[in-house]
Amino acid sequence: MEEDNKSGQALSTMAILEAALFLSHEPLSLEKLRQVCETTPQEIRDSLEKIKEELEKDDRGLVLLEMPQGYQLGTKPEAAAYVEKLFAEEEYTRTSLSRAALETLAIIAMKQPVTRLEIENIRGVKADGVIDNLLKKGLVKVTGRKEVLGRPLLFGITEEFLQYFGLKDLAELEDLKKIWLTDTVFPEFGETK
Amino acid sequence: MEEDNKSGQALSTMAILEAALFLSHEPLSLEKLRQVCETTPQEIRDSLEKIKEELEKDDRGLVLLEMPQGYQLGTKPEAAAYVEKLFAEEEYTRTSLSRAALETLAIIAMKQPVTRLEIENIRGVKADGVIDNLLKKGLVKVTGRKEVLGRPLLFGITEEFLQYFGLKDLAELEDLKKIWLTDTVFPEFGETK
Amino acid sequence: MSTLKKFKNDNDKDRYCVKLPVFEGPFDLLFHLINKEEVDIWEIPLAKITEEYLQYLQSMQELKIDLAGEFLVMAASLLYLKSQMLLPQHPSFFPGEEEEALFFGSKEELVRCLLEYKRFKLIAINLKERENQQKRIFLRSPGLQRVIIVNRQCSLYPHDLESLKHAFQQLKKKKVKRTEMISLPEEMPFNHKIRQIVAILRKNSFFKYFLDDFLNKTEKKEIVLTFFVLLELAKRGRVSLQQQNIFGEICVLTPLERAKKL
Numbered sequence: 001m002e003e004d005n006k007s008g009q010a011l012s013t014m015a016i017l018e019a020a021l022f023l024s025h026e027p028l029s030l031e032k033l034r035q036v037c038e039t040t041p042q043e044i045r046d047s048l049e050k051i052k053e054e055l056e057k058d059d060r061g062l063v064l065l066e067m068p069q070g071y072q073l074g075t076k077p078e079a080a081a082y083v084e085k086l087f088a089e090e091e092y093t094r095t096s097l098s099r100a101a102l103e104t105l106a107i108i109a110m111k112q113p114v115t116r117l118e119i120e121n122i123r124g125v126k127a128d129g130v131i132d133n134l135l136k137k138g139l140v141k142v143t144g145r146k147e148v149l150g151r152p153l154l155f156g157i158t159e160e161f162l163q164y165f166g167l168k169d170l171a172e173l174e175d176l177k178k179i180w181l182t183d184t185v186f187p188e189f190g191e192t193k
Numbered sequence: 194m195e196e197d198n199k200s201g202q203a204l205s206t207m208a209i210l211e212a213a214l215f216l217s218h219e220p221l222s223l224e225k226l227r228q229v230c231e232t233t234p235q236e237i238r239d240s241l242e243k244i245k246e247e248l249e250k251d252d253r254g255l256v257l258l259e260m261p262q263g264y265q266l267g268t269k270p271e272a273a274a275y276v277e278k279l280f281a282e283e284e285y286t287r288t289s290l291s292r293a294a295l296e297t298l299a300i301i302a303m304k305q306p307v308t309r310l311e312i313e314n315i316r317g318v319k320a321d322g323v324i325d326n327l328l329k330k331g332l333v334k335v336t337g338r339k340e341v342l343g344r345p346l347l348f349g350i351t352e353e354f355l356q357y358f359g360l361k362d363l364a365e366l367e368d369l370k371k372i373w374l375t376d377t378v379f380p381e382f383g384e385t386k
Numbered sequence: 387m388s389t390l391k392k393f394k395n396d397n398d399k400d401r402y403c404v405k406l407p408v409f410e411g412p413f414d415l416l417f418h419l420i421n422k423e424e425v426d427i428w429e430i431p432l433a434k435i436t437e438e439y440l441q442y443l444q445s446m447q448e449l450k451i452d453l454a455g456e457f458l459v460m461a462a463s464l465l466y467l468k469s470q471m472l473l474p475q476h477p478s479f480f481p482g483e484e485e486e487a488l489f490f491g492s493k494e495e496l497v498r499c500l501l502e503y504k505r506f507k508l509i510a511i512n513l514k515e516r517e518n519q520q521k522r523i524f525l526r527s528p529g530l531q532r533v534i535i536v537n538r539q540c541s542l543y544p545h546d547l548e549s550l551k552h553a554f555q556q557l558k559k560k561k562v563k564r565t566e567m568i569s570l571p572e573e574m575p576f577n578h579k580i581r582q583i584v585a586i587l588r589k590n591s592f593f594k595y596f597l598d599d600f601l602n603k604t605e606k607k608e609i610v611l612t613f614f615v616l617l618e619l620a621k622r623g624r625v626s627l628q629q630q631n632i633f634g635e636i637c638v639l640t641p642l643e644r645a646k647k648l
Binding site for chain 1: 203204205207208209210211212213215216217221225228229230231243247251252253254255266268269271272275276278279
């Protein structure tokens with residue numbers, strides 16, 4: 001944009017990326033980063049890779065998250081117990097999803113688009129309350145109607161679903177499906193409460 | 194707090210500091226950082242020093258700012274022209290302070306606590322508008338009332354004043370006061386427009 | 387920790403939940419029972435499992451826990467299967483209708499349902515792990531400070547600090563001179579000054595000056611005189627004075643045609 005602003009020595013793409021990712025509180029797309037850095041997507045990708053490597057070092061406390069909408073910096077999971085102290089309790093206590101919600105989400109993610117009845121048939125329990133809740137949370141959305149009697153709503157997962165579970169894209173979700181094929185002994189589901 | 198949370202490998206103090214400084218939107222005091230990291234002030238100081246050194250490298254885009262209230266991460270000045278693109282025009286375009294505002298600030302900084310009338314006597318013009326504006330900007334605050342007829346408000350500068358002008362502490366402001374005493378030839382005041 | 391809090395202020399129902407395993411529906415319970423038997427899912431001892439299932443329901447009822455209808459449907463389904471196996475030569479007394487109200491009509495169907503349920507449970511476990519991991523990653527929240535951070539880092543602030551220093555210096559000058567009394571001579575060389583200024587206005591083809599252009603004098607008397615002259619000229623309509631905004635520059639304008647007349 002304003003050429004005259006760019007006085008002083010030039011920064012490396014890595015440095016500009018770090019500054020941009022630091023300032024943003026939402027994921028930045030590759031395209032956005034390209035605009036900011038004024039360089040090629042390839043160099044952005046390479047620099048992001050290098051940043052990721054650097055962050056793996058023990059003296060660094062951040063991670064580079066790859067999300068459906070782009071890249072974002074976060075703190076390392078191991079730092080959680082420390083940095084939590086920065087926040088008031090109510091601020092960071094994020095409620096976990098209930099088992100019912102997780103099971104319902106699993107079905108929707110694997111079988112989408114799927115109707116409420118189909119979900120209920122698999123779990124053997126009513127699903128309206130859970131689905132309403134997931135819709136409210138934005139983890140699930142209505143994708144259309146099934147062209148059968150009664151034209152029931154079809155549900156699918158959202159980008160926020162991927163983000164919530166730290167999945168980069170739908171391909172990573174597909175990897176999850178491989179659990180379908182394995183036949184391990186069924187592990188006891190840990191108590192959530 | 195919850196000891197059991199601290200599972201996984203331990204992070205270095207540097208890493209925890211980075212995570213904490215990354216998350217905070219305001220300067221963190223040494224005491225606060227000590228609480229977060231659960232270590233000695235000496236180790237905090239050493240680690241901050243190391244972080245500062247690391248940030249000087251060309252591949253890093255951040256700086257560690259030392260401010261009256263503590264430490265904070267910011268982006269390198271050289272990155273400004275790039276990262277500005279992340280924000281909508283109106284968000285980052287900052288209007289410089291007017292000459293009237295600067296003069297008023299100078300008076301308040303030098304003679305605080307000072308009344309509006311005293312400011313007006315020095316500048317020879319009404320100051321209410323300017324003071325209101327500075328109060329709104331948070332650069333100036335009401336510190337009390339002068340015990341004279343009419344009990345006029347007294348004004349002083351805020352911590353944000355120091356931050357705004359990149360002054361580390363009041364000692365640095367004292368250095369500025371020396372200008373008051375030196376007898377240099379008055380240079381023509383540059384137009385702000 | 388959260389369990390404790392819940393325990394304190396919740397009703398009986400939740401307190402029982404702490405003691406008894408909670409099941410997310412009839413399949414969940416059934417799965418639990420089969421799991422306990424440690425048998426292959428295809429070799430379910432149906433009679434035994436059915437009995438245990440019913441026992442569990444009974445204990446729940448004794449604790450006055452409201453059972454969802456689905457648990458009873460499952461009980462009916464299991465009993466139906468059991469009866470079928472006892473009477474293998476009569477596949478169905480009430481074909482169609484009866485089966486529709488049940489979860490499954492044959493052992494194969496039951497196993498298929500259980501397997502499908504198991505897969506989703508496994509995926510749910512995987513999601514749970516991911517959730518736990520993600521919850522420990524903190525992101526920067528949108529903060530109002532953001533803009534200030536950027537700005538402070540812009541090369542703007544050293545400039546501001548310089549401006550502040552200049553302001554100090556200027557004030558210092560003002561401070562010293564302010565209280566000085568200026569006495570004007572009784573006979574002001576007024577007309578001479580008017581001619582002088584008019585000459586300037588005529589000589590140049592500009593029609594816009596700044597007040598500072600005229601007041602840029604070293605002698606205080608000179609400044610005062612010039613100021614009065616300009617006011618006089620404005621009064622006579624030879625020039626007009628304009629100030630765009632408060633504390634802004636004052637412009638001295640000479641209308642083009644008038645400038646010629648002068």
